[in-house]
Amino acid sequence: MSDLEPDTVSALEAPGFAAAQFVRWFRDVAPYVHAFRGKTFVVAFGGELVQAGALNALVQDLSLLSSLGIKLVLVHGSRPQVNEQLRLKGYTQQFDRGMAPTDAAALECAKEAAGEIRLDIEAAFSQGLPNTPMSNARVRVISGNFVTAKPAGVFDGVDYQHFGLVRKVDVDALRFATERHSIVLLSPLGFSPTGDAFNLAMEELATSVAVALRAEKLIFLTETQGVMNDDGTVDTELARVDADAMLTAGSLDEDTAFFLRYASLAVKRGVARAHLVPFTLDGSVLLEIFTHDGVGTMVVEDTLDDLRPATLDDVGAILSLIEPLETDGTLVPRPRSVIERDVERFTVLEHDGVIYGCAALYPYPENQMAELACLIVHPEWQSTGEGDLLLRHMEARARALGVKRLFALTTRTSHWFVKRGFVQGGVTDLPPQKQSAINKSRNSHIFIKRLASG
Ligand SMILES: CC(C)(COP(=O)(O)OP(=O)(O)OC[C@H]1O[C@@H](n2cnc3c(N)ncnc32)[C@H](O)[C@@H]1OP(=O)(O)O)[C@@H](O)C(=O)NCCC(=O)NCCS
Incomplete structure (x- = not known):
């Protein structure tokens, strides 16, 4: 008899429930559980995921990964929320993907948006209501000044002002936190030795952190499904050289190409695997990690050599x-x-x-x-x-x-x-x-x- 809540046990005994199927499924998952215990995953998602109301389900799945001994570093974006702040304050500027010139007012909006999302994420990790997947979960989330940034500078005559690039990641501090079973949460902001804050691109931040940690996985939760085959199915595994060839050929849609570029870069710099996983599919992170083919696109170094x-x-x-x-x-x-x-x-x-x-x-x-x-x-x-x-x-x-x-x-x-x-x-x-x-x-x-x- 297990220690599960009686309701949960009776659900397994409900008429029509295929107990054998459950046991087989659980056993199939076991090799992945063993393989990933103690490994570091960097999971990155944009503010679009929060806007789409998918945060709670994701947090439940991530809590489960953490309890299985996977070391998690989360990187959130906040672009739609920053744009909303800008709009509310009457500014005409709107952020697009990637690098964006950031003046003082936009930086303030970025800080406000990041603060709000971070608090929402921390709150979601603090849930523990009975009869929910978070019941009995005790997840500690840690944020801090783990990332040193430098100004991006001037490009084509345009001064990017408070927009920054990652200069250094405090790997020791991140490891210290994850080894003690805390989940690290990083906002897209970095700090310079002059004491200034810089607006960062979530994708660049996540890639830099995954590379610095030599993470087992970098997972981008995206609005796109991943790289599609001609027959409309998802290409579940791509060698990095093939990903680069597709990017050069310009055959991919803009969204997919944007994330694939970072996935490829991460793998080239030593991350074992980088994934594009659709957040629109409930449980997609679990499916990607614990099923053989996954549901998104995984980029690997040239293992096919x-x-x-x-x-x-x-x-x-x-x-x-x-x-x-x-x-x-x-x-x-x-x-x-x-x-x-x-x-x-x-x-x-x-x-x-x-x-x-x-x-x-x-x-x-x-x-x-x-x-x-x-x-x-x-x-x-x-x-x-x-x-x-x-x-x-x-x-x-x-x-x-x-x-x-x-x-x-x-x-x-x-x-x-x-x-x-x-x-x-x-x-x-x-x-x-x-x-x-x-x-x-x-x-x-x-x-x-x-x-x-x-
Ligand atoms: C089948 C075969 C190609 C697998 O190659 P491999 O490189 O060992 O495969 P992988 O490393 O991807 O998988 C290894 C896993 O499969 C398991 N495995 C290997 N042979 C197996 C078999 N006959 N039945 C069930 N599982 C088997 C291993 O125990 C190992 O499990 P683990 O990871 O839990 O330890 C290899 O065992 C082989 O050459 N077998 C003889 C030829 C054969 O039977 N071919 C298939 C018919 S055409």
Whole structure:
């Protein structure tokens, strides 16, 4: 029996509640919980999130992350609120994204808006009503002069006056606070050694802080969904080089490009992962962190560097990866001639000239399906995420070919696929051409993953 409130327990026992589903879900989340305990996440959101009434739900989710041992630094923006203050005081100036000349009056408005939002956030973290997600939560929020700023200066003849750039982040003080389980809250203001305050861009501040802390994650909660694929789905993982290429090509909408630029910069400077996550989706932070594919776009350093299409020169190395698994019955035997014929379907993982993994994609265009075959990581390199990397890459290759459903046949790896979003199917779910070619005596399990709606 748990210590949960009786109401909560009875909810789990309610008719129709799939207890097994709950347990499975909880267990699926466990690896992420273990992986992220003690890691630092910088979560940044604009004043638009507060304006949209999404603050309370976000605070509840962040409190949960904090209680799971994730060290949190929050950076809030206040642009719409500053603009409102300016309007109320009869000024015509309005702030847009990014750098903005800030005169003395605008700085006062920025201070007032930041103060108001900070108090609202602190109040939200102080909730603890029974029967809410904040029940029993005791979250300490700390703010302070953690950021030294310098004046941005004069650009194209325009003096930006009280608009500043981050000069230094007091990393020791931030670590001291987060290691003692406090959440640090930073407003978009910095202070100079002359004792002046400067208006900062929230995105620049968050990026600088994440880089200084060498954060595990920088998460931007945005109005945009993230980077979209041509078929209208979200591109859930982008290598930084690809993000930069998209930015150079100018193919993205303005909002997405704006945040992606900072995400890319953060990753280039050592942040492990940077995310664009839509705040319009309730619980998006939890979904992004605790589900395999997430709901937004994650930018990573060029982890795909080790991945490349196979060539005929790789056939020998592919065969030596496959052979032991053919011998023990894990994989269907494939003669050299078949590998040579199909080598273009293979992708290999190579490091320092050593081929240590491979996978092949066999498309069935008329069914908008493809088979993922020969997914192998050499035993010495297993369990370090390489299998995952290969799978994501093959999924991206399949998507690019218009594949809607990816399937794999396996005798020993069912759980690995299930954990990565595959569901068990039957022979009749496969393309007819594959159905007739299948070796029924192997009694392989069939797993299918839907890559895009449709
Ligand atoms: C399946 C395979 C490619 C995974 O490669 P990998 O680099 O170890 O994968 P990842 O690092 O991304 O994942 C490792 C996790 O998967 C788990 N895992 C590995 N093989 C598994 C299996 N057969 N069943 C269930 N889970 C498995 C590991 O225990 C590890 O879990 P952990 O992170 O909780 O410790 C690799 O195990 C392999 O080459 N297997 C033999 C070939 C095969 O069966 N291919 C699939 C059919 S085509």
